[in-house]
Amino acid sequence: MSSQADNPEDLTNQTVDGYQIIQLLGRGATGAVYLTSKGALCTHYAIKLLHPAEHLYPDAEERFNHEIEILRKLDSSYVVDIIDKGNHSGRPYYVMEYVNGESLLEVFHRGMKMEEFLGYMAQVLRGLSAIHRAGIVHRDLKPRNILVTSDGLVKIADFGFAKHTQETITPTGQQVAGIATEEKYVDPDLRTSPNPEPRSDLFSFGVILREGLGCVQEGVSQVNRQAIETVAAKATSRKKEERYETADALLEALRSASDISFALGSAREVLGLLCVRELMDLGPVKEIVRIPELEDVPYTKRVKRLVDTTEFQRLRNISQLGLVELVYPGAVHTRFEHSLGTFAIAVKALRHLACLESFRRIAGRRHVETMLAAALLHDVGYYPYAHIIEEMALAEVGPKHGRRGAEIIRDEDHEIAGILKQDWGIDPTDVASLVEGNYSSDPAMQVGTSLIHGVISCDVLDYIRRDSIHAGVPYGCQFDLDRLLENLMLDAHGSALAVSEKARGPLECLLFARYMMFSVVYWHHTVRAASAMLKRAVYDARVPGRACYVDAPKLTDTSFISCLKGVQEAPQSTRELLRWLGRAETDSQRKIFKRLRTYSKYDEDNRRASIYASIAERPYQQIVQMGARLLSKIAAETQRNINPHLLLIDAPGSGQEPSVSVDVYYPGEKKYRRISDVAPAMRILREEFDAVAKRVRIVCHPDLVPLLDPLDLDELLRQTISECLQ
Numbered sequence: 236m237s238s239q240a241d242n243p244e245d246l247t248n249q250t251v252d253g254y255q256i257i258q259l260l261g262r263g264a265t266g267a268v269y270l271t272s273k274g275a276l277c278t279h280y281a282i283k284l285l286h287p288a289e290h291l292y293p294d295a296e297e298r299f300n301h302e303i304e305i306l307r308k309l310d311s312s313y314v315v316d317i318i319d320k321g322n323h324s325g326r327p328y329y330v331m332e333y334v335n336g337e338s339l340l341e342v343f344h345r346g347m348k349m350e351e352f353l354g355y356m357a358q359v360l361r362g363l364s365a366i367h368r369a370g371i372v373h374r375d376l377k378p379r380n381i382l383v384t385s386d387g388l389v390k391i392a393d394f395g396f397a398k399h400t401q402e403t404i405t406p407t408g409q410q411v412a413g414i415a416t417e418e419k420y421v422d423p424d425l426r427t428s429p430n431p432e433p434r435s436d437l438f439s440f441g442v443i444l445r446e447g448l449g450c451v452q453e454g455v456s457q458v459n460r461q462a463i464e465t466v467a468a469k470a471t472s473r474k475k476e477e478r479y480e481t482a483d484a485l486l487e488a489l490r491s492a493s494d495i496s497f498a499l500g501s502a503r504e505v506l507g508l509l510c511v512r513e514l515m516d517l518g519p520v521k522e523i524v525r526i527p528e529l530e531d532v533p534y535t536k537r538v539k540r541l542v543d544t545t546e547f548q549r550l551r552n553i554s555q556l557g558l559v560e561l562v563y564p565g566a567v568h569t570r571f572e573h574s575l576g577t578f579a580i581a582v583k584a585l586r587h588l589a590c591l592e593s594f595r596r597i598a599g600r601r602h603v604e605t606m607l608a609a610a611l612l613h614d615v616g617y618y619p620y621a622h623i624i625e626e627m628a629l630a631e632v633g634p635k636h637g638r639r640g641a642e643i644i645r646d647e648d649h650e651i652a653g654i655l656k657q658d659w660g661i662d663p664t665d666v667a668s669l670v671e672g673n674y675s676s677d678p679a680m681q682v683g684t685s686l687i688h689g690v691i692s693c694d695v696l697d698y699i700r701r702d703s704i705h706a707g708v709p710y711g712c713q714f715d716l717d718r719l720l721e722n723l724m725l726d727a728h729g730s731a732l733a734v735s736e737k738a739r740g741p742l743e744c745l746l747f748a749r750y751m752m753f754s755v756v757y758w759h760h761t762v763r764a765a766s767a768m769l770k771r772a773v774y775d776a777r778v779p780g781r782a783c784y785v786d787a788p789k790l791t792d793t794s795f796i797s798c799l800k801g802v803q804e805a806p807q808s809t810r811e812l813l814r815w816l817g818r819a820e821t822d823s824q825r826k827i828f829k830r831l832r833t834y835s836k837y838d839e840d841n842r843r844a845s846i847y848a849s850i851a852e853r854p855y856q857q858i859v860q861m862g863a864r865l866l867s868k869i870a871a872e873t874q875r876n877i878n879p880h881l882l883l884i885d886a887p888g889s890g891q892e893p894s895v896s897v898d899v900y901y902p903g904e905k906k907y908r909r910i911s912d913v914a915p916a917m918r919i920l921r922e923e924f925d926a927v928a929k930r931v932r933i934v935c936h937p938d939l940v941p942l943l944d945p946l947d948l949d950e951l952l953r954q955t956i957s958e959c960l961q
Contacts, residue, residue, distance in 0.1 A: 244267070244286075244287060245259055246259075246267075246269060246284070247259060247269070251271070251282060251284065251321075251323045251328060252321050252323055253273055254271040254272070254273050254280065254282055254330065255271055255272050255273065256269045256270075256271055256282070257269070257270040257271060257272060257279075258270050260281065262286075263283075263393070263395065264292075264295070264395065265285060265286065265291070265295045265296075265298060265299045265302075265395055266283045266284050266285045266286055266299060266328075267283070267284055267286065268281055268282070268283045269281070269282050269283075269284070270333060271330070279333040279335075280318055280319075280330045280331065280332065280333050281330070281331050281332070281333045281334070282328055282329070282330045282331075283328060283329055283331070284323065284326060284327075284328040285299050285326045285327050285328065286326075287326070296327065298395060298396075299327055299395070300327055301397075302329075302394050302395050302397065303317065303320050303327070303329045305371055305394045305397045305399075306329070306331070306394055308369050308370075308371065309365065309366060309369055309371065309394075310365070310369075310512070310535055310536030310537050310658070311361070311362055311365035311366070311512075312388070312511060312512050312600070313358050313359070313361050313362030313365065313388075313389050313390060313391060314362050314365060314366065314390065314391050314392075315331045315332055315334065315382070315390045315391065315392045316331060316332045316512070317329055317330070317331050318330040318331055318332060331392075332390075334382040334384055334390050334392070335384060335385055336382055336383045336384040336385050337382070337383055338378060338379050338380075338381065338382055338383070339355065339359075339378040339379075339381035339382070339383055339389075339443070339447075340377075340378035340379045340381075342355070342378075342383055343378055343446065343447055343450040344450070346450055346451070346452045347450065347451060347452065348451065348452055349451050349452075349458045350458075351387075352447055352448070352450075352451050353458065353463075353489070353493050354387065355381075355383065355387075355389055355447075356440075356443075356444060356447065356489060357486060357489065357490075358388070358389035359381060359389055359391065359440060359443070360440065360482045360483075360485055360486040360489070361482075361486070361660055362389065362390075362391040363376075363391070363433075363436055363437070363440065363482040364481070364482040364483050364486070364657070364660075365657075365658070365660075366391070366397075366436070367433040367436070367481065367482055368657050368658070370399055370400050371394075371397055371398070371399060371400070372397060372398055372399075372400060372431035372432065372433055372435060372436055373391065373394065373396075373397050373436050373439075374396040374397055374398060374425065374431060374435065374436070375393060375394075375395065375396040375397070375420075376391070376420065376436050376439035376440060376443070377417050377420040377439065377443065378443055378446070378447075379417075380392050380393040381443075398431040399431070400430065400431055400432070400433070419442055420439045420442050420443070421439070422434070422435035422436075422438035422439065423473070424438075424475055432475075433480075433481065433482070434475055434478050434479070434480065436482075437470050437478060437479050437481075437482065437485055438470060438471050438478065440470060440482075440485065441466075441467045441468075441469075441470025441471035441478075442467075442471055444463065444466065444467040444470065444489075445464065445467040445468075445471070448460060448463055448464065448467070458492075458493045459492065459493075462492035462493070463489070463492055463493065465492065466485070466488050466489055466492050469488070470485060511585075511589075511600055511603050511604055511607070512535050512537070513533045513535055513538065513582055513607055514582060514585055514586050514589065514603070522534045522535060522536075524575065526572050526575050526576055526579075527568075527572075527701070527704060527705075528700075528704055530576060530579055531579070532575045532576070532578060532579040532582075533578075533579070533582055536658075537654070537658040537659055538578075538611065540654050540658055541608070541611060541612065541651065541654055541655075542575075542611075544649070544650040544651055544654070545650065546615050546643055546649060546650070546651060547571070547574070547612070547615060547651075548571075549789070549791060550569060550570040550571035550574055550614060550615070550617065551569055551571040552569070552791035552792055552793065553569055553570040553571070553617060553618070553619055553791060553792060554567060554568075554569060554570075554619070554792055555568045555569055555570050555572070555573050555698070555701070555702065555705075556568075556702060556705075556706070556756075556757075557619070557620045557622070557623060558620070558623070558762055558765040558766055558769065558816070559702075559706065559756060559757065559759075559762055561761065561762070561765050561816070561817070561825065561827060562756075562759050562761050562762055563705075563706040563707060563708070563756065565705050565706060565707045566702065566705045566706045566707075566756075567705070568701065568702075568705045570614045570617050572701070573614065573697060573698055573701055574611060574612070574613065574614050574615075575611075576697035576698075576701055577610050577611070577613060577614075577693045577694050577697045577698075578607065578610045578611040578693075579697075580610075580693040580696050580697050580716075580720070581606060581607055581610035581611075581686060581687075581693040582607065583720050584686060584693055584720050584723055585603055585606060585607065585686075587720055587721060587723055588682075588723060589603065591724060591725070593724070593725045593729060594679075594682070594725060597678045597679045597682070597729060598679040598682070599679075601660075601661055601665075602677075602679040602680065602683065604659055604660070604661050605661050605662075605665045605666055605669060605680070605683065606669065606683040606686055606687070608655060608659055608661060608666045609666050609669035609670050609683065609687050610686070610687060610693050610694075612640065612644060612651065612666065612670055613637075613640070613670050613687055613694060614636070614640065615640045615643055615644065615651070615670070616636045616637065616638070616639030616640025616641070616642070616643055616670075617636045617640070618636060618639070618790045618795075619790055619791065619792045619795035620769060620795070621635075621636040623766045623769055623770060624769075624770070624773055626766075626770070626855075626887075626888040627770055627773070627774065627855040627888075628854065628855060628888065629774070629777065629855065629856075631777045632773075632777075637670060637671050637672060638671050640667075640670045640671070641667035641668070641670050641671040642667070644663050644666050644667040644670060645663050645664055645667045651663065665680065668680070669683050669684060669687055670687070672684055672687065672688045678729055678730055681730040681731065682725060682729075682730060682731065682732065684731075685730070685731040685732045686732060689731060689732055689897075690746075690894050690895070690896060690897045691719065691723075691732055691734070691742070691745065691897055692732075695745075695749065696716060696719070696720075696745070699711040699714075699745070699748055699749055699752055700712055700716065702752060702756065702757075703748075703752060703756075706756050708752075708755065708756060710748055710751035710752055710755060710756075711748050711749075711751070711752045711756075712748070713744055713747070713748050714741050714742075714744035714745040714747075714748050715740075715741040715744070716741075718737070718738055718740075718741045719734065719738050719741040719742065719745065721738075722734050722735040722737045722738035722741075723738075724900060726898045726907060727898065727907045731898075732897075733897065733898040733899065733900055733907060734897065734898075734899055734900070735899070735900050735902065736899060736900060736901050736902065736903075738899075739899050739910070739913070739914070742897060742899065742910060743910070743914050743916070743917065746895055746897075746910070746917055746920060747920060750920050750923070750924055750928075753924065753928050754924070754927050754928040758887075758928045758929075760830060760833075760930075760932065761827055763885050763930075763932060763934075764827055764828045764829070764830065764885065764932070764934040765816060765827050765828075766885070767828065767883045767884075767885040767932075767934055768812045768815065768816055768827070768828055768883065769812070769816060769818075770855070771808065771812060771859075771880050771883055772799065772808070772809045772812040772813050772816075772880075773799065773809075774855070774859065775806050775808045775809045775812075775880065776799050776805050776806065776809040795818075796813060796818055796819065799813070808878065808879070808880035811880065812880060815827070815828075815936075826936070826937060827937075828883065828934035828935055828936060828937070829934060829935060829936075829937050829940050830932055830933070830934055831882075831932075831933040831934065831935055831940065831943055831944060831948060832932065832933045832948050832949065832952075833930050833931070833932050834846045834847040834850070834930060834931040834932070835847055835926055835927075835929075835930055835931075836848065836851070836925045836926060836929065837922075837925070837926040842949065842953065843949060845953075846931065846949065846952055846953060846956065847930075847931050849956045849960065850884065850886045850931045850956065851886050851887060851929065851931055852886070852887065852888060852889040853886060855888075857959070858884050858886050860959060861884055861955055861956065861959050862879065862882060862883060862884045863879055864955045864958060864959055865882070865884070865933075865948075865951060865952060865955045866879060866882055868951045868954065868955060869882070869943065869946065869951065872946055872951070873942060873943075873946070875942070877939065881935060881936045881939060882933065882934075882935040882936075882939065882943070883933075883934050883935070884931070884932075884933055885931065885932045885933075885934055886931045887929045887930070887931070895910060895911050895917045895918070895920065895921050896909065896910075896911070897909070897910045898910070899913060933948060933952070
């Protein structure tokens with residue numbers, strides 16, 4: 236067998252399964268690495284191809300394939316990402332992202348400032364943390380195998396000697412010889428221990444830390460070099476039990492020793508926002524999941540881990556629009572689908588925002604990853620019919636779904652918190668705050684709140700289109716989403732999303748689409764009647780003074796009815812209303828209540844407008860009391876007693892109207908203007924919503940319409956209001 240060094244092969248200008256070889260980057264023990272391009276955009280990748288058989292040592296191909304399997308298990312921004320694999324003329328190869336930069340060894344040779352050095356070290360430890368969590372030990376960590384991009388991002392590479400922690404190794408022969416090519420980085424225990432341990436990598440890191448410290452340029456720095464040297468000494472202790480047990484523990488020690496924040500790694504890392512894994516275009520074989528309408532959702536391993544949690548999977552069984560399907564039968568899509576769609580739009584929005592200097596000044600990778608996680612998890616606390624039930628604002632219902640979601644994310648007993656810490660490297664508390672919508676201290680997180688909850692949030696941009704598609708109506712699709720996202724920017728205060736002048740048209744179309752979806756779909760009169768029925772079913776089943784939705788985050792649409800009946804022995808009213816809504820477990824039927832009277836804020840009859848003003852936005856319990864008083868008057872008129880749940884007053888709650896508070900930037904004037912100021916139609920739209928969508932209605936069981944319709948209900952209701960509001 237000839238040595239690898241004698242291998243004359245150079246595939247430059249040749250093609251390997253569609254990958255055009257551009258140049259040789261280097262040769263290793265098992266294969267050669269080439270720069271390649273593929274696709275119409277000529278995207279650059281690195282391809283590693285196994286050496287010809289005559290230039291291989293025994294077991295080299297097995298080790299090469301093992302390296303591929305190792306890389307496929309890893310998912311970290313600090314580890315080179317595998318893109319594709321294949322076999323070319325009987326020789327295996329794999330394709331990875333091309334890191335345009337230099338090795339850490341080259342960085343050490345040119346020298347660097349202390350803060351830059353510590354930023355690189357922090358990133359290496361984050362990468363090691365992800366590697367070790369995957370049950371893998373690198374076993375060949377050295378500056379030459381650590382790459383640094385032009386944006387200052389660290390990528391750990393070359394996993395040819397990596398092993399799973401459960402693998403048993405015979406500490407003799409080729410394995411040890413292979414990793415001993417640079418003796419000083421090798422943990423002495425690797426020669427005697429049959430099982431790979433993460434602390435071996437931390438030993439290698441300690442050597443790198445000490446070596447890099449010697450390359451730091453002299454100058455003003457608040458960091459105590461001796462404290463850093465102490466950390467390196469502990470990491471490289473000859474006694475294994477005295478070393479740091481985990482990469483996270485070593486990172487914490489380094490943070491304490493240096494007394495500086497690693498929130499953003501190095502200062503140059505801020506410029507690498509687009510290298511956040513979910514924002515990267517990983518080429519033709521990137522991992523995605525497809526949802527309507529032809530939407531590609533980035534589906535990295537860490538995204539999949541969140542999606543696979545029990546809490547997120549529950550959303551598969553939560554209807555997005557609840558009772559809307561009684562009117563629009565196709566509207567049976569789920570909160571699961573909507574959550575993925577919201578995340579996909581957040582990815583697109585952040586790809587654009589990451590290119591804006593104003594955003595980069597305030598946001599780092601941690602912020603971007605926190606926003607992405609919050610977008611994905613924004614509905615994790617949603618329970619069946621939450622919007623309808625929360626409109627009642629009953630103390631017995633407990634926290635709103637946003638707060639419930641935040642509690643789930645923060646709870647260490649749930650899977651999500653651990654995944655966010657370990658796989659995403661972010662604080663669950665920050666994600667929870669964004670989901671709840673109460674982040675106010677950090678400017679970047681204020682922008683994140685706007686991204687998740689604002690007028691042009693990724694949540695709104697997804698549900699308006701998605702609900703329209705599934706409902707089978709065109710109203711929510713009549714705006715240019717791509718143009719809107721391409722023209723996102725920060726407002727004058729740098730704390731919320733705005734749009735440039737180019738997106739004024741799409742913004743107006745979006746606001747009009749939202750108005751139409753509320754008036755025609757969400758608040759369709761039959762949907763409102765059904766919602767009034769469900770509210771009363773919940774109200775009658777509650778136990779006053781006792782929370783009735785303690786386990787709401789565990790409920791699905793199918794378990795909701797059982798929960799409702801289990802609060803106490805469900806009264807007849809609850810059982811009947813659920814049956815008529817088609818929500819009973821047996822004997823369901825569709826018998827939605829009919830409109831008897833409708834009242835509007837802008838009714839031409841002042842007396843009817845007065846009725847609206849007296850009832851709209853009243854507390855739900857007061858509405859119920861008005862309904863009972865009205866029934867007593869009806870009984871006196873008709874000489875017939877009617878069960879209270881057969882006639883209901885439906886009144887919209889407060890804060891339900893769509894906002895039009897968005898700024899538009901005019902570069903010619905260098906000025907921001909509110910959309911309602913430059914487009915008066917938007918102001919009128921807000922008023923029209925009150926006139927058309929927000930109505931007070933009296934609804935009743937269909938069988939009662941012939942009896943009640945002839946009555947002067949306006950007069951009876953005015954009398955009722957007068958008595959109730961005295």
